[in-house]
Amino acid sequence: MNSLFDDAELGLGSALPEGAHHVPGFLTLEQQRWIVGQFHRWTRGPVPMRGAKVGGHEMSVKTVCLGWHWRPYEYTRAAVDVNGNQVLAFPDWMVRLGRRALVQAAGDPRAGEDYTPDTALVNYYAESARMGMHQDKDERSRAPVVSLSIGDTCTFRFGNTETRNRPYQDIDLTSGDLFVFGGPSRLAYHGVPKVHPGTAPAGCGLDTGRINITMRVTGLTG
Numbered sequence: 001m002n003s004l005f006d007d008a009e010l011g012l013g014s015a016l017p018e019g020a021h022h023v024p025g026f027l028t029l030e031q032q033r034w035i036v037g038q039f040h041r042w043t044r045g046p047v048p049m050r051g052a053k054v055g056g057h058e059m060s061v062k063t064v065c066l067g068w069h070w071r072p073y074e075y076t077r078a079a080v081d082v083n084g085n086q087v088l089a090f091p092d093w094m095v096r097l098g099r100r101a102l103v104q105a106a107g108d109p110r111a112g113e114d115y116t117p118d119t120a121l122v123n124y125y126a127e128s129a130r131m132g133m134h135q136d137k138d139e140r141s142r143a144p145v146v147s148l149s150i151g152d153t154c155t156f157r158f159g160n161t162e163t164r165n166r167p168y169q170d171i172d173l174t175s176g177d178l179f180v181f182g183g184p185s186r187l188a189y190h191g192v193p194k195v196h197p198g199t200a201p202a203g204c205g206l207d208t209g210r211i212n213i214t215m216r217v218t219g220l221t222g
């Protein structure tokens with residue numbers, strides 16, 4: 001084997017498991033700024049951003065949802081654990097962006113054809129916020145999760161489907177990056193052990209902290 005062309009030698013890091021894709025620089029700075037503008041609108045919306053309670057503990061990550069409201073471990077149209085209001089509709093532009101994300105991640109112009117995400121969890125990480133290793137498994141559909149990052153860089157830990165422990169990889173997600181997990185990686189454990197303060201690029205629209213948007217298909221009707 002010629003090691004000259006190993007991924008590590010080429011600076012690509014190790015390969016992700018099948019179904020997982022990292023696309024650095026998916027969003028332009030202009031698109032990032034525009035989404036941050038939408039984020040401020042969402043947080044002023046019918047349901048305020050809040051830390052969901054998991055086993056009585058409030059998460060350090062604050063979340064506002066679109067389309068369907070998520071709380072551990074269920075989706076509802078109304079934010080029953082917050083103020084009872086219906087969440088904002090899932091925007092059409094985000095459906096189109098989700099489809100384009102799958103096309104770019106797979107390098108296949110048809111990869112987005114059947115994809116219609118109907119919920120987004122919009123997460124805000126202040127500098128000390130973390131997200132423990134977990135699976136996204138409250139959806140009935142096993143369609144891919146499309147994840148977008150804006151603001152400070154984070155360490156994203158992407159593991160395996162069996163346990164929250166090793167093997168896993170730590171990947172830097174920087175502002176504008178796309179990460180997709182579907183197929184055999186759809187139920188892989190993942191988390192965010194660290195946000196790196198002061199790393200948001202000028203012009204992304206966010207001075208401090210990190211916004212993450214994960215689009216999903218709930219598989220629910222009503």
Ligand SMILES: O=C(O)CCC(=O)C(=O)O
Nearest residue numbers: 121123136156192212214
């Ligand atoms: O912030 C991230 O990159 C991941 C968020 C996540 O895993 C989730 O919302 O379920």
Ligand SMILES: [Fe+2]
Nearest residue numbers: 134135136190
């Ligand atoms: Fe997740």
